[in-house]
Amino acid sequence: MNFYMAPMEGITNHIYRQAYLHHFGQIDRYFMPFISSLGLNYKEIRDIAPENNQGMDIVPQILTNHADIFLGLTEMFKDLGYREVNLNIGCPSGTVTAKGRGSGFLRFLPELEAFLDEIFEKSVLPVSVKTRIGYEAEEEWPAILELLTRYPMTELIIHPRLRKDLYKGPVRPHLYEMAERRMAAPTEEQSAEFEDLRDKEEMAYGEARQKISPLCYNGDVYTVEDYQTVCNRFPNTDRVMLGRGLIANPGLAGELKGEAPMTRGQLEGFLDELFGGYRGIIPEDKNILYRLLEVWTYLARSFPEGDKLLKKIRKSKSLAEYRSVVAAAVSEWEMI
Ligand SMILES: Cc1cc2nc3c(=O)[nH]c(=O)nc-3n(C[C@H](O)[C@H](O)[C@H](O)COP(=O)(O)O)c2cc1C
Incomplete structure (x- = not known):
């Protein structure tokens, strides 16, 4: 299993990530809180600066519904040496969704399709996606899933809540299961091939990855028991993203790997x-x-x-x- 650090605006910035890396370091891949415009502020510039992100496998995240902004930021990230970008179509914040961004984008599937067509055609880096399962109703998910499975994303991270759930109430695991039925996880042999390709040729890596399109589960993993429930229910998932549970207990990823609790x-x-x-x-x-x-x-x-x-x-x-x-x-x- 691979463990990811969830992007959390205001919390998992570079200071947090580095402190975590130095004292725990049990996360396999880190995701940065989102960037949403080409005019970066000082805080954002500092957060994405390569010198502040040494020693970790890290993916910057973009939140926008404008393909030109996405593509411009992707070029910037490539120039900075990043190897992949993540698209945020899950953010539930009112100011974001009101502009049709984040999970607000899930309400406009034709526009989302045009956006995805363009970014997947033109992006200079492989793209992964982080999504919710709908805006207002579970019935939205099959069409969203069907759309997402058409693109060569490196991975699809699913937080199985609707926008209207915000971060509360039970997650909706049956909808994650629906995605799992459509996309199996890679075998160990395939994983090794991917890593090999990744070192040699990033775009080929992206294309090879999408044949499997591995899923990442995200949501409400606070304890070893929660994690075991996820493993039992989603046997084809080989990556879990940890958010609030990891901030509450920075030793959580270690515990899930069978290591001792934090000291x-x-x-x-x-x-x-x-x-x-x-x-x-x-x-x-x-x-x-x-x-x-x-x-x-x-x-x-x-x-x-x-x-x-x-x-x-x-x-x-x-x-x-x-x-x-x-x-x-x-x-x-x-x-x-
Ligand atoms: C304070 C806060 C900030 C967040 N910022 C982001 C963000 O920048 N990008 C993103 O994709 N998700 C963001 N999220 C969502 C988390 O990445 C994660 O999907 C969510 O907390 C569910 O996972 P958890 O139950 O493990 O916390 C944020 C969540 C919280 C609570």
């Missing part, structure tokens, strides 16, 4: 690097605290009385106060 030392080192990393790039203390709070929104769940801890962190008025709240919590921390 206090790992957690301390990780938090120190995260803190130092943000302090190095963000001038205002309150903005550093804000960034760290985003991580703690999930991480606090791994602590007994996590809600209380989160409140204390939220109330921290200074970096020193944050440090002392966190040091006390980590010193008492035991795996729950």
Whole structure:
């Protein structure tokens, strides 16, 4: 099984990814939070800079419904040395979907088809896709799936929720199953061939991959039990993307690989690097605290009385106060 780090805007930026890599490093492939226009801001430039993404297999993500923007960004990513790009047609945020982007694009299949025709014809890099299973109703999925299976994508990452579900309520595994019935996973021999091709010739790799079009499951994997349920239910899936579960427990991918749970030392080192990393790039203390709070929104769940801890962190008025709240919590921390 391969484990992917989900793109999470505001959380899994380069500071987070590097801190994770240095202290856990159990993820096989990292996906960057989305970029949506050719005019990159300073934060985005820093996030995609190759020097900030050393040592990992990493895929940048694009969110747009304009083929020219997609193709322009793809050229830029190729120039920067990236080997693949990911298209986001899953984002449920209202500001995104209102413009027909992210999962909002799933409502306009003829436009989505024209867009996919153009990007798959002209892209200078292989393309993978991250999608939801519809906007408002499960009945939308068969037509979306049918459309997506026509393109030579390197992989299709499915979060089996509708846009209207946002991130809540149960996932809809039977719709992922529908995709699995259509697309089997590669054999070990085929996987080895792909890797070989990938080193030699990227476009040929993309084409070979699409004959199998491997699926990646994403959604609500928080524990080893959740993971086992996914493995049992989707036997042909050989890749799982971890989002909130990994932020809550950065040792999760290791546990799923059968390694020991995270240790206090790992957690301390990780938090120190995260803190130092943000302090190095963000001038205002309150903005550093804000960034760290985003991580703690999930991480606090791994602590007994996590809600209380989160409140204390939220109330921290200074970096020193944050440090002392966190040091006390980590010193008492035991795996729950
Ligand atoms: C705060 C937040 C930010 C996210 N940002 C992105 C993003 O930039 N691109 C993307 O494709 N998905 C994004 N997602 C969705 C996640 O990648 C993932 O699909 C979702 O959280 C479901 O997986 P999980 O249940 O393992 O968390 C975001 C989710 C959250 C909660």
